Amino acid sequence: MTTTSKTSDQSIHLWLKNSLGRKDQTAFMFKKKGQWIKKNYFEYLQLVTHMQSVINEQHVPKGGKVAIMSATRWEWACTDIATLAMGSILVPIYPNLTDDDVVYILDHCEADLLIVDNKKTHAQFERAKARIQKPIKCLVFDELDMDAGYVAESSIQLMIERAAPIKFEDPATIIYTSGTTGKPKGVLLQHQALISEVYEAFSLFQLGPDDLSLAFLPYAHVMGRIEHWGVLFRGCQVAYAESIELLKRNLGEVKPTFLVAVPRIFEKIYSGIATLVATNPIKKTLFNQTLSLAKKIAYYRDTNQAAPITHALAYEGLSKIVLGPIRQAFGGRLRFAISGGAPLSPELGQFFSYLGIRIFEGYGLTETFAAITVNTESHWELGTVGRPIGDVEIKFAADGEILVRSKKILKEYFKNPEATAEAINAEGFFATGDIGELTPGGFLKITDRKKDLIKTAGGKYVAPQKLEGLLKEEPVISQVFICGDQKKYISALITVESLPVDATAEAKSAVLQAIKIQVQKVNSQLASYESIKKFEVLFEVWSVENGCLTPSMKVKRKFIENRYAHIIDDMYGGGSAE
Structure with missing residues (x-):
């Protein structure tokens, strides 16, 4: 299936020219010494021009590689734009990767230049540099004088004109996939992929100069990169969160109108709300009544019917009391959020819809430069990842694997022709590794990762992602790992992170009971061969730091299998189910 689009008249050169035309509008803001500092588009372009001069001083050639190992910050975005506008290649590196x-x-x-954020990251480079074959200069954002002097408009115009000769076919970035096994692969994406993705995805949403996003995703992740390029393209604003720990405070301070996020953010917010409500019977009753009314109001809205006046008045009153404070937690102006990177449970999407916040789930990979499908205000189907955007063509292999053809897909895996040939067929379709189907309305639905499918000893295939998603609808559950390959039945490792270390035995017992009830509830929705016969609850956190999650917050399946091999073996060593 495909839709038409026009990207041939779009370019980084044009976007930069348009940005100069809105030079007095606010482009971004960041917090410094307790105050939010605003920069307009003219100042933004001054900083980009200055950063390009810094890179030029290091003699990085056209087609050379500039690597960035840094947390998300405005200097990252300026360097990204400066690098691509001069025809060099940006290589993002997560700052929490191993040496x-x-x-x-x-x-x-073969990086020509590395830029890191601070002394800590620079120290990591210093530890590792003796093992790097090619000598490489390292700059530190914290030590660069980004406000060094006034940059004249003529210099900005010269920077913009240098971007004019860049072709669609020129390489733009090499993004190394974190992967759950083996060495990372370098995904080489061209300028046409960036232009096509940003233009076709961000044109689907109503955004203007007063719209504001709060950036907190790592820019080493493709979704974060697309967010800041989308803001530049549409001429809106972005605020840079101080940290993920201060996200709640920053939401209240900058009051974003839209967000680009991963499901884990919404899961944590929902979990916090559910925990707060559960501790107070009166709050719980009011909350449930409000959600029940919200569900009815949503039904009337979605079927183009007028809600009964009694329902509307009751909802209006309860909504202000119960849902108002929750909306204010997002700043009070949030209209919608775009979610990707992992599956969003339909229940979670429905919950936030009742709050008046639509979460538009999309689907894509690093290899497709982020979204190839997305839900929108006018085309939205809960439980799906939306319709194909722009020039995207989708078809399915015999086993249900999603195949994609588009200008958005990678040119190749850098220096890996075997992996490239395996991923892209003779017709130019990229094999995503995901299993899916189209709904009657033309929306894509993801069912599982092909390589993660479990084959039981009885020869039945089980999709772990489906089971993991269902279990995580219980707020006390943080992460889930489903196992059972070549085994007689399915088991699960379940983590809980909301309990303090000194939690009482009664508190732990209540959590275990809630999880047991959730497992029973999930099993009632499954075929017998899919049902979870045993599970083990782990009162610990899986994180990037302890090696259990990838930098993009996906469970490292092989690592988990090895780390908890003794527990998994015990679940298959006899005895009754939990």
């Missing part, structure tokens, strides 16, 4: 991975990426891409 081995950093050495591998810098060696593999």
Whole structure:
């Protein structure tokens, strides 16, 4: 299936020219010494021009590689734009990667320059640099004088004109996929992929100069990159969160009108709300009554019917009392959010819809430069990842694997022709590795990762992602790992992170009971061969730091299998189910 689009008249050169035309409008803001500092588009372009001069001083050639290992910050975005506008290639690196991975990426891409955020990250580079084959200069954002002097408009115009010769086919970025096994692969994406993605995805949403996003996703993740390019394209604003820990405070301070996020953010917010409500019987009753009314109001809205006046008045009153404070937690202006990177449960999407906040789930990979499908205000189907956007063509392999053809897909895996040939067929379709189907309305629905499918000893295939998503509808559950490959039945490892270390035995017992009830509830929705016969609850956090999650917050399946092999073996060593 495909839709038409026009991207041939779009370019980084044009976007930069348009930005100069809105030079007095606010472009971004960041917090410094307790105050939010605003920069308009003219100042933004001054900073980009200055950063391009800094890169030029390091003699990075056209087609050279500039690597960034930094947390999300405005300097990251300026460097990204400066690098691509001069025809060089940007290589993002997560700052929490191991030394081995950093050495591998810098060696593999043959980086000409590395820019890090602070002394801590610079120290990591210093530890590793003796193992890097090619000598490489390292700059530190914290030590750069980003406000060094006034940059004249003529210099900005010269910077913009340097971007004019860049072709669609020129390489733009190499993004190394974190992967759950093996060495990372370098995904080489061209300028046409960036232009096509940003233009076709962000044109679907009503955004103007007063719209504001709060950026907190890592810019090493493709979704974060697309967010800041989308803001530049549409001429709206972005505020930079101080940290993920201060996200709640920053939401209240900057009051965003839209967000680009991953489901984990919404899961944590929902979990916090559910926990708060559960501790107070009166709040719980009011909350449930409000949600029940919201569900009815949503039904009338979605079927173009007028809600009964009694329902409307009751909802209006309860909504202000119960839902108002929750909306204010997002700043009070949030209209919608775009979610991707992992599945969003339909129940979670419905819950936030009742709050008046639509979460538009999309689907894509690093190899497709983010979204190839997305839900929108006018085309939205809960439980799906939306319709194909722009030039995207989708078809399915015999086993249900999603195949994609588009200008958005990678040119190749850098220096890996075997992996490229395996991923892209002779017709130019990229094999996503995900299993899915189209609904009657033309919306894509993801059912599982192909390589993660479990084959039981009885020969039945089980989709772990489906089971994990259903279990995580219980707020006390943080992460889930489903196992059972070549086994007689399915088991699960379930983590809980909301309890303090000194939690009482009664508190732990209540959590275990809630999880047991959730497992029973999920099993009632499954075929017998899919049902979870045993589970083990782990009162610990899976994180990037302890190696259990990838930097993009996906469970490292092989790592988990090895780390908890003794527990998994015990679940298959006899005895009754939990």
